[in-house]
Amino acid sequence: MRLVLFYFLVFSCFTVSAQVRVGGTINNHKSKPLIGISISLKDTYDGATTDSLGNFSFTTNEKGNQTLVVTSTEYKPYEKEINLDSGNVNLNITLKEQITSLKAVVISVGAFEASDQKKGTVLNPVDIVTTASANGDITSAIKTLPGTQQVGESEGLFVRGGTADETKYYIDGTLVNNFYYSSEPGMATRGRFNPFLFKGTIFSSGGYSALYGQALSSVLLLESIDFPDKTSASFGVSYLSANAGIQALSKNKKSSWGITYDYTNLALVYNLIKQKYDYFRVPVIHNADANFRIKTSATGILKYYGIFSTTNVAFRYQDIDSLQLKNAFHLNNFNTYHNISWREKLGKGWRLQAGASYSNNIDKINSELQNDQNVKLELGDPLYASKNFNLERKGNYVNGKVVLEKKLFSISTVRFGNEYNMSDEKTEFIQSGGSHIPFHLKENIEALFAETDLYITNDLALKVGVRSEHSSLLHKWNFAPRVSFAYKFADKSQASIAYGQFYQDPNSLYLPALNALHFVKATHYIAQYQKITNNRTFRTELFYKKYDDLIKTQNNFGRPVAINNDGFGDAKGVEVFWRDKKTFKNLDYWVSYSYLDTKRDFLNYPFSIQPPFASKHTASLVLKKFILPLKTQFNASYTYATGRPYYNIMSAGNNDFKIVDQGRTRDYNSLSLSMNYLPNIGNTKAKAFGVLVLSVTNVLGFNNIYSYNYSANGQNKVAVLPAARRFYFIGYFISLGIDRSEDAINNHL
Amino acid sequence: MKRILFLTLLLAGGIFTNAQSDKYTKAMNANIAMLDSMMIKNNIAEIGNNFARIADAEKDKWLPYYYAGYCTSLQAMTGKDNSKKDDLANKATDFISKAENILGKENSETDVVKSMIATAHMTVDPQSRYMTYGAAINENIEKAKKADPSNPRPYLLEAENKFYTPEAFGGGKSVAKPLFEKAKELYENFKPETPLSPNWGKSTVEYFLSQYK
Numbered sequence: 021m022r023l024v025l026f027y028f029l030v031f032s033c034f035t036v037s038a039q040v041r042v043g044g045t046i047n048n049h050k051s052k053p054l055i056g057i058s059i060s061l062k063d064t065y066d067g068a069t070t071d072s073l074g075n076f077s078f079t080t081n082e083k084g085n086q087t088l089v090v091t092s093t094e095y096k097p098y099e100k101e102i103n104l105d106s107g108n109v110n111l112n113i114t115l116k117e118q119i120t121s122l123k124a125v126v127i128s129v130g131a132f133e134a135s136d137q138k139k140g141t142v143l144n145p146v147d148i149v150t151t152a153s154a155n156g157d158i159t160s161a162i163k164t165l166p167g168t169q170q171v172g173e174s175e176g177l178f179v180r181g182g183t184a185d186e187t188k189y190y191i192d193g194t195l196v197n198n199f200y201y202s203s204e205p206g207m208a209t210r211g212r213f214n215p216f217l218f219k220g221t222i223f224s225s226g227g228y229s230a231l232y233g234q235a236l237s238s239v240l241l242l243e244s245i246d247f248p249d250k251t252s253a254s255f256g257v258s259y260l261s262a263n264a265g266i267q268a269l270s271k272n273k274k275s276s277w278g279i280t281y282d283y284t285n286l287a288l289v290y291n292l293i294k295q296k297y298d299y300f301r302v303p304v305i306h307n308a309d310a311n312f313r314i315k316t317s318a319t320g321i322l323k324y325y326g327i328f329s330t331t332n333v334a335f336r337y338q339d340i341d342s343l344q345l346k347n348a349f350h351l352n353n354f355n356t357y358h359n360i361s362w363r364e365k366l367g368k369g370w371r372l373q374a375g376a377s378y379s380n381n382i383d384k385i386n387s388e389l390q391n392d393q394n395v396k397l398e399l400g401d402p403l404y405a406s407k408n409f410n411l412e413r414k415g416n417y418v419n420g421k422v423v424l425e426k427k428l429f430s431i432s433t434v435r436f437g438n439e440y441n442m443s444d445e446k447t448e449f450i451q452s453g454g455s456h457i458p459f460h461l462k463e464n465i466e467a468l469f470a471e472t473d474l475y476i477t478n479d480l481a482l483k484v485g486v487r488s489e490h491s492s493l494l495h496k497w498n499f500a501p502r503v504s505f506a507y508k509f510a511d512k513s514q515a516s517i518a519y520g521q522f523y524q525d526p527n528s529l530y531l532p533a534l535n536a537l538h539f540v541k542a543t544h545y546i547a548q549y550q551k552i553t554n555n556r557t558f559r560t561e562l563f564y565k566k567y568d569d570l571i572k573t574q575n576n577f578g579r580p581v582a583i584n585n586d587g588f589g590d591a592k593g594v595e596v597f598w599r600d601k602k603t604f605k606n607l608d609y610w611v612s613y614s615y616l617d618t619k620r621d622f623l624n625y626p627f628s629i630q631p632p633f634a635s636k637h638t639a640s641l642v643l644k645k646f647i648l649p650l651k652t653q654f655n656a657s658y659t660y661a662t663g664r665p666y667y668n669i670m671s672a673g674n675n676d677f678k679i680v681d682q683g684r685t686r687d688y689n690s691l692s693l694s695m696n697y698l699p700n701i702g703n704t705k706a707k708a709f710g711v712l713v714l715s716v717t718n719v720l721g722f723n724n725i726y727s728y729n730y731s732a733n734g735q736n737k738v739a740v741l742p743a744a745r746r747f748y749f750i751g752y753f754i755s756l757g758i759d760r761s762e763d764a765i766n767n768h769l
Numbered sequence: 770m771k772r773i774l775f776l777t778l779l780l781a782g783g784i785f786t787n788a789q790s791d792k793y794t795k796a797m798n799a800n801i802a803m804l805d806s807m808m809i810k811n812n813i814a815e816i817g818n819n820f821a822r823i824a825d826a827e828k829d830k831w832l833p834y835y836y837a838g839y840c841t842s843l844q845a846m847t848g849k850d851n852s853k854k855d856d857l858a859n860k861a862t863d864f865i866s867k868a869e870n871i872l873g874k875e876n877s878e879t880d881v882v883k884s885m886i887a888t889a890h891m892t893v894d895p896q897s898r899y900m901t902y903g904a905a906i907n908e909n910i911e912k913a914k915k916a917d918p919s920n921p922r923p924y925l926l927e928a929e930n931k932f933y934t935p936e937a938f939g940g941g942k943s944v945a946k947p948l949f950e951k952a953k954e955l956y957e958n959f960k961p962e963t964p965l966s967p968n969w970g971k972s973t974v975e976y977f978l979s980q981y982k
Contacts (some may be wrong), residue, residue, distance in 0.1 A: 056814040056815075058818035058821060058822070060818075060821075060822040060825070062825075063825070063826045064822070064826055065792070065796050065819075065822050065823050065826055066822070067818065067819075067822045068815075068818075069814055069815040069818045069819075091821075093856045093857070093859075093860055094856070120856075249904050250904075554851050554852075648935050648938070
């Protein structure tokens with residue numbers, strides 16, 4: 021009997037512990053069944069994975085109260101207490117969406133980002149340097165994107181009806197002064213920085229973050245690389261330059277250092293390719309840079325980059341006022357730039373980004389009037405006397421910035437900080453008679469900013485920021501609110517709108533001013549639609565930009581000087597960008613088109629006119645094709661822009677000006693080709709990796725005219741032409757120790 | 770009496786632990802047996818989830834996390850939807866880091882999976898990502914070979930990578946063949962450390978070698 025009871029007990033025990041079935045369905049908030057979701061009983065082996073209808077079912081021997089856990093990378097974790105003692109369990113579970121940076125809408129209005137990591141990028145760093153027309157210059161590659169103008173007579177990015185002065189450049193968060201080599205009359209100089217210093221590039225043509233200021237139109241944000249992949253050495257030689265460098269990575273990969281030296285001498289080039297100017301000192305440039313990077317903790321990195329460079333160039337050109345005379349221009353430049361930055365995660369969702377930069381720039385310019393024997397002439401006529409002068413400009417610049425970021429919820433964040441910018445520019449102008457005219461311009465700008473990125477759902481995000489700046493030069497504060505919305509549609513395309521106010525100091529070229537001035541101002545309104553799918557990108561933007569308080573100038577001792585903020589203007593337009601890597605096998609191409617309608621009244625303009633730096637229509641086509649069996653990449657780019665207006669504005673007395681002549685240049689066309697041959701590509705056993713680079717700009721030899729200059733009496737009109745009709749480049753670059761063939765392709769200038 | 774009670778308790782305890790580890794071995798064996806067919810049956814996610822559940826319940830064993838990482842990285846590598854690959858690869862990294870934390874170090878097998886994860890990330894956009902992930906793919910293969918020269922799996926991965934790399938980039942079928950043969954030779958002699966230790970890949974080598982005939 022006892023035995024029977026015992027067996028009965030054991031048996032019933034078994035029935036109680038007999039298997040229970042747990043099943044149900046899992047849907048998302050839109051009632052869509054979810055596939056491949058993992059369900060488990062906490063701390064047991066039991067569980068299942070949902071099928072194609074979102075159903076799951078499993079059996080378990082567990083008893084009593086258990087925790088059911090649902091995990092998925094895309095949805096918020098879900099837990100529920102269930103009781104297994106009362107038989108089978110059936111559950112219908114709805115998961116809440118997890119807001120993740122991979123799924124969320126991207127606030128991209130106005131910005132083109134080039135990076136290989138983040139989503140929503142339009143270009144990657146390699147693209148910047150394999151653009152045929154760019155010749156390794158960052159700005160030239162950016163000029164194939166919508167919003168930019170094909171201005172060739174002076175350097176800089178002219179964005180959406182803005183001047184070059186309205187675009188500012190940042191490296192690792194701090195402002196860069198003298199981003200370009202010093203100006204030479206009638207020519208656009210290159211940027212000073214090698215594109216391979218940077219892992220990420222963001223070009224914003226409007227509506228950018230409150231972290232950046234002192235730019236009415238645009239910012240170009242460059243982020244330097246963290247650590248090199250391996251220790252390596254590199255050498256390069258072309259018919260215009262030679263360079264050598266080393267990048268060393270420590271054994272524990274926690275620090276690295278590097279130095280490079282680059283020598284450029286255009287003597288050979290200028291003998292082979294006819295230049296518009298007669299060079300009596302061909303450009304010679306020395307560049308030496310150094311860097312170090314230290315991992316300060318698991319999450320922190322300290323980076324330093326510094327560069328020294330000197331340029332010496334001199335040339336003669338036909339004087340515009342007299343056919344017998346020449347102007348001789350001699351430029352001697354010394355420039356040094358140093359940037360140190362630190363970023364660190366502070367814990368509890370806080371992050372710090374701090375940086376400081378210092379730069380020093382010295383330009384020594386000598387201008388002479390010469391006769392046909394190249395002998396200096398001292399003439400009494402003030403028109404000619406003014407052509408003999410010396411100019412010495414010394415600039416010291418300091419920029420510092422601290423940004424603190426706090427994670428709020430999901431991926432929403434708030435960031436705030438301050439920025440300090442000091443510039444101290446001393447200019448000494450020595451006229452032919454020997455009289456010195458010194459200018460000293462000192463400016464301290466302090467800025468405070470705060471910004472938040474709020475992700476309401478994966479489909480809706482909002483960015484709100486404010487920036488306020490104080491200028492010691494102007495004795496004024498400004499206050500600039502900025503806001504943008506982004507909404508993602510079911511087909512993964514997205515629409516965004518943005519509004520923002522932007523301020524900057526009047527251009528220092530026209531300072532010191534005769535009267536008290538205030539900030540110049542722009543207000544941006546932007547609407548964007550974009551669709552990015554695998555290997556295809558379409559985006560279009562509509563914008564309206566209003567300019568207020570632009571400066572007006574008058575002539576003061578032969579020099580235009582700011583008198584007030586009565587200028588104004590506006591710009592509106594539409595831009596389209598299409599990139600496709602899919603339709604044609606192994607062919608990657610992009611097309612950009614910009615329509616710009618802009619007018620402004622500033623400087624000495626007698627009334628509101630279309631400025632000479634604005635084309636109505638601009639279009640670019642960029643093609644890249646790698647032909648594997650040839651181990652060669654072929655690149656081509658074609659740019660077209662409608663003619664730009666030009667004016668001869670002359671004094672009408674009483675500080676009034678009038679347009680005495682005007683016209684429109686012919687349309688601009690340029691086709692550039694380049695190829696990169698990599699003999700060792702894919703050969704992992706090779707010790708050295710070389711690349712041969714060949715490029716030709718303006719292959720078809722279009723006679724482009726950027727603008728016209730007028731003689732003082734208005735009788736002579738001279739076209740401003742490119743430095744040379746065509747330009748050829750050939751060079752071979754080699755790197756030891758690491759397969760940097762892809763870098764090398766692009767590192768060619 | 771006391772002694773008997775003690776002995777009984779000890780025995781009972783022993784039986785209990787035994788039962789526990791039996792359950793572990795059984796569950797692991799059942800899932801390991803499905804590894805070879807999961808590509809065909811398209812149930813990689815399910816088997817990966819099974820391993821993840823065992824791992825989370827056991828907490829102190831590296832093998833289930835290793836297998837969860839292996840399945841998830843394979844799912845990321847072979848998936849067709851590029852938009853999901855990074856998420857999956859990150860999840861696999863999570864599993865492998867947990868396995869390595871339990872082991873207290875990386876080993877030849879975790880290096881193999883890390884190479885697979887780098888491959889998954891790279892295949893999202895090979896042209897622009899090769900520079901970032903290409904190095905990690907090869908480095909982990911080399912580390913795996915060094916850590917255990919008798920492990921055939923790094924050779925299998927290397928062979929597969931070469932098989933699908935165009936000839937101009939130093940790949941191609943003929944370059945891959947000796948590597949497959951080397952892997953096959955290693956598989957012949959490979960003895961897994963324990964019955965549950967990684968031993969996958971032999972059928973894959975055979976499949977590839979049959980392509981040459």
